[in-house]
Amino acid sequence: MDAIIKRENQPSPFDQIKQVDTDGNEYWLARELMPILGYQQWRQFEDAISRAIAACSNIEQESEKHFLRLTAKSTGGRPRDDFKLSRYGCYLTAMNGDPRKPEIAAAQSYFVVKTREAETQTQLKAMTQIQLLAALAQQLAEQEQHLLQQQQQQTEILHRLKAIEVEQDRVNTPCGHKYSVVGFANLQGLEISVKEAGTKGRKASALCRKQGIEIERIHDPRFGKVGLYPESVLIEVFSTGQN
Incomplete structure (x- = not known):
């Protein structure tokens, strides 16, 4: 500079x-x-x-x-x-x-x-000078709005992932603890994207069906029906490697 x-x-x-x-x-x-x-x-x-x-x-x-x-x-x-x-x-x-x-x-x-x-x-x-200043003010306002929208989107994603962990890491049944995929990942201290969570969720569902385990689902106001899986199933899903 x-x-x-x-x-x-x-x-x-x-x-x-x-x-x-x-x-x-x-x-x-x-x-x-x-x-x-x-x-x-x-x-x-x-x-x-x-x-x-x-x-x-x-x-x-x-x-x-x-x-x-x-x-x-x-x-x-x-x-x-x-x-x-x-x-x-x-x-x-x-x-x-x-x-x-x-x-x-x-x-x-x-x-x-x-x-x-x-x-x-x-x-x-x-x-005129007034036209010039008005045009520049509009451009600067649009740039500021664009940066603000990006920050809001990032904050919203983080809040949604944390909400899943809080709301769904709470089920204790005779089969053991049950978690959502994102809740289990957070419990293990792992970072996981929405796409990865979806892939692991499908694998967990397939394993439950294969083992005859009924999949419990709860309603999330943001994501609709979300599956909860036994801890043993999630351990197997997460141990199969990266997707």
């Missing part, structure tokens, strides 16, 4: 990779910009560019003026995609990058200042 901030008498790394076309317009190549913004994979950086293009279209700007797709040959001779970005295109790309990257935060600050300085250019004359 420190390398992005311009020091006295030293050019910014963004200025170092800036190019000028035959018409005198400055531009940046996305492939050269990518590592400065903290990205290692082109696919992830291209996603940020795609969001920036969508934002550009939403505020009625001609995206082709700011995001020109290029195809060039790599060192191995294979074609690879690239983009010719205007300063405004770089600005929107930074605003749509991963907000957790410190390089993105520094780039946003840099291009905010430079874009404001360039507002007199032809491609920005049609946009």
Whole structure:
């Protein structure tokens, strides 16, 4: 991040990779910009560019003026995609990058200042400052909402797995303790995915039928009917190896 901030008498790394076309317009190549913004994979950086293009279209700007797709040959001779970005295109790309990257935060600050300085250019004359701020506020709100949804989904999964353990590790019959697959895994200190639990549950059901053991089922408000299996059956299922 420190390398992005311009020091006295030293050019910014963004200025170092800036190019000028035959018409005198400055531009940046996305492939050269990518590592400065903290990205290692082109696919992830291209996603940020795609969001920036969508934002550009939403505020009625001609995206082709700011995001020109290029195809060039790599060192191995294979074609690879690239983009010719205007300063405004770089600005929107930074605003749509991963907000957790410190390089993105520094780039946003840099291009905010430079874009404001360039507002007199032809491609920005049609946009008012209010329109620009409104579009950026909308993009930032959407990014924050997306991260919040991911966190909520992860928390919900953990709560559901813990609820199974609490509700179903409680049956004691003359045949011995009975557990759900997830409850037994937690009892053994094992981590198990929902997919693995389903596979082991089917194996436990098959063993019970083979041994003539009646499968007790209880109702779970989130998952419907859930089977409870004797401890001896679950020990055999879990000892057969990974699925």
